[in-house]
Amino acid sequence: MPAFVDRRLASIERAGRFRDPPTVEALHGVRGRVAGRDVRVFCSNDYLGLRQHPAVLAGAAAALQQGGGAGSSRLIAGSLPIHRELESELADWMGTEAALVLSSGYQANIAVLGALGRRADRIVSDELNHASIIDGCRLARADVIRVPHAAVDAVRAVLAEPIGGESFVVGEGLYSMDGDRGPVAGWASAGGHLVVDEAHAVGVLGPGGRGVCAESGIEPLVRVGTFGKAFGGHGAFVACDARTRELLVNTGRTYIFTTGLPPASAGAARAALAILRGDEGAERRAAVAARSRRLRAGLAEFGGAGGDPDSPIVPWTVGSAAAAVSCSAALLDAGFFATAIRPPTVPAGACRIRFTLSADHEDADVDALLMAIGRLAAAEMSR
Numbered sequence: 001m002p003a004f005v006d007r008r009l010a011s012i013e014r015a016g017r018f019r020d021p022p023t024v025e026a027l028h029g030v031r032g033r034v035a036g037r038d039v040r041v042f043c044s045n046d047y048l049g050l051r052q053h054p055a056v057l058a059g060a061a062a063a064l065q066q067g068g069g070a071g072s073s074r075l076i077a078g079s080l081p082i083h084r085e086l087e088s089e090l091a092d093w094m095g096t097e098a099a100l101v102l103s104s105g106y107q108a109n110i111a112v113l114g115a116l117g118r119r120a121d122r123i124v125s126d127e128l129n130h131a132s133i134i135d136g137c138r139l140a141r142a143d144v145i146r147v148p149h150a151a152v153d154a155v156r157a158v159l160a161e162p163i164g165g166e167s168f169v170v171g172e173g174l175y176s177m178d179g180d181r182g183p184v185a186g187w188a189s190a191g192g193h194l195v196v197d198e199a200h201a202v203g204v205l206g207p208g209g210r211g212v213c214a215e216s217g218i219e220p221l222v223r224v225g226t227f228g229k230a231f232g233g234h235g236a237f238v239a240c241d242a243r244t245r246e247l248l249v250n251t252g253r254t255y256i257f258t259t260g261l262p263p264a265s266a267g268a269a270r271a272a273l274a275i276l277r278g279d280e281g282a283e284r285r286a287a288v289a290a291r292s293r294r295l296r297a298g299l300a301e302f303g304g305a306g307g308d309p310d311s312p313i314v315p316w317t318v319g320s321a322a323a324a325v326s327c328s329a330a331l332l333d334a335g336f337f338a339t340a341i342r343p344p345t346v347p348a349g350a351c352r353i354r355f356t357l358s359a360d361h362e363d364a365d366v367d368a369l370l371m372a373i374g375r376l377a378a379a380e381m382s383r
Contacts, residue, residue, distance in 0.1 A: 016321035017342050024337075028052065029360040032337065039337040040365050042355045047204050047312045048276070048284040049360035050232030056271045060233070063267025070260030075249070082266045087237070089273055094210055094223065094239040100248055101237050101266065103258050105199050105226035106132040108236040110139060111252030112195060112222050113170065117142035120165030124158050124192065126150065126182065128175055133197060137170070139253070149175075152186030159191045167192035168221075173201035173212035177346055177354060179307020179315055181205075185216045194220035203230025204312055209276050209285055230276070233268040235261045284359035288312050291357045291366055298370035302377050305355075314355040315341075316373075324351035327376060334372040 012018050026033040029049060030041045050056050063082055071077040083101055090099035102108045109132035117123050117140025125137055128149045137144040142165075147154040159167055169192045171182040176199070188194050196218075198211035202225040206215035209230065213220055222240045227233040238248060248255060275281050289310040299305040299316055306315045318324050324340035331338050331353070341354045355369070 015343075016325065017344075022332075030358050030365065034337045035332065037332060037335065039332065039335050040361075040368070042336055042338040042357070042361075042369060044358065045200070045229040045356060046232050046358055046360075047230045047288050047356070048232065048281070049358045050230070050272045050275060050284075053232065053272070053275065055275060056232055056268050059271025060264040060268035063263040063270075066263040068264075069262050072259055073256060074260040075256055077260070079260070080263060080266070082263050082270070083260060086266050086270050086273075089270060090225075090237050090239060093208070093273060093277060094225075095214070095219075096223075096239040097242040098245040099237050099239045100245050100255070101235060101261050101269075102252075102255055103235055103261050105197075105224065105228060105236040106135075107254035107258060108224045108226070108238055109133050109197060110136040111248055111254045112224060112238060113137055113168075114139040114253055115248050115251040116140065116166075116168055116193070116195070116222075118165060120163070122158075122163050122165065122167045122192075124155050124167065124169045126171040128178065129170065129172060130176065130197060130199075133170055133172075142168075149178075150180070150183050152183050152190060155187060155190045155192075168195055169193070170195040170197070172196065173198040173223075174205060174308075174311060174313070176200050176313060177315060177341060177352075179305075179311040179313030181212050181308055181311075184213050184218045184220070188216075188218045188220065194218070195222045195224075196220045197224045199224060199226040199236075200229055200313065202226075203272075203276050203281075204285060204288065205310070209281055227265065227269040227272070231269055231272040233272060234265045235269060287359040288357050288361075291359075291361045291363070294363060294366045295355060295357060295369070298366065299373070302373055312357045314357065315352045316355060317350055317352040319349060319351060321348075321351050324353060327353055330376050331369075331372060334375070336369055336372055 022035040032041050087099040113136030119141050121142040123137050123142045123144045125146050127146045145158050169187050201211040203209045225237050227235040292312050295314050296305045321342040328340035338353050342351045
């Protein structure tokens with residue numbers, strides 16, 4: 001091992017940022033076994049509890065008969081019928097001319113921003129945007145201007161300055177660490193071409209689960225969604241007009257140079273989408289929103305939680321990295337799996353436990369978690 005590896009790891013450890021994810025030895029809905037402990041899971045993005053839904057598993061199993069993988073990039077080996085079927089169903093659901101399926105949400109954002117932005121262009125990016133958006137902006141080679149979170153006036157001020165190329169505004173429908181909605185209506189009114197990452201919102205928020213843009217009546221140039229969260233699977237999609245889709249197919253590097261989505265993942269996504277569009281999807285959205293409100297109300301006694309009331313993301317800020325790690329470990333000992341969030345994911349001093357709710361949680365699960373937090377708080381006060 002080169003010496004620099006050990007030096008860099010030691011630096012990460014000193015900063016309290018070392019990570020070694022535990023093995024999830026068993027998982028059944030929101031019940032599991034982690035690091036030898038029986039736990040209730042409060043850190044999964046499986047917001048609607050579809051990851052192990054019988055219909056989703058059956059959709060994946062049936063599609064698996066088409067092969068374990070797509071064979072190659074779709075520009076090399078062609079698209080499978082299930083890719084086309086899924087894209088057609090997604091476009092119909094999102095109300096767009098077209099959709100494009102990719103192999104991950106990270107790759108989707110890089111493909112979109114890399115394809116849209118050019119050297120003469122400008123991208124205005126919210127400071128709390130996901131790492132995939134940040135990296136996509138870097139690859140775009142456009143002039144990137146970061147603005148304070150949710151600061152619509154700052155976006156307007158930047159766009160008021162004329163440039164020779166195109167201007168793009170990129171933000172998120174629901175922010176993954178703070179659990180708050182992006183001001184999509186304000187961004188849309190500011191001008192420029194709007195790109196919205198709806199990864200944490202689709203399936204959960206908005207009419208029919210179509211996200212924050214649909215909730216606000218906004219039609220951006222591009223919406224990005226993933227199958228790895230509310231859909232309970234893997235992969236991602238872009239919803240847009242037909243010509244923008246063609247531009248992405250021809251210039252989106254992570255689409256061009258990545259093996260296509262495996263058939264099983266596409267089959268699982270189709271099955272999940274069918275659930276999302278029906279009565280069961282509506283019931284599951286209502287359930288997760290109710291559990292989220294219950295947890296937020298209970299956390300008010302312990303300093304409160306951030307995010308919008310009906311967001312499935314409930315951040316409880318505890319301060320330092322050491323405090324977050326300690327709280328996470330104590331909760332695990334008490335039978336609750338909830339991860340400590342530390343820099344660089346969040347700023348120093350704003351470390352937190354990021355609780356995420358699922359439609360599979362019951363009121364009793366939330367109440368038991370709040371009791372455990374109460375015991376932790378009491379122990380801390382007694383020191």
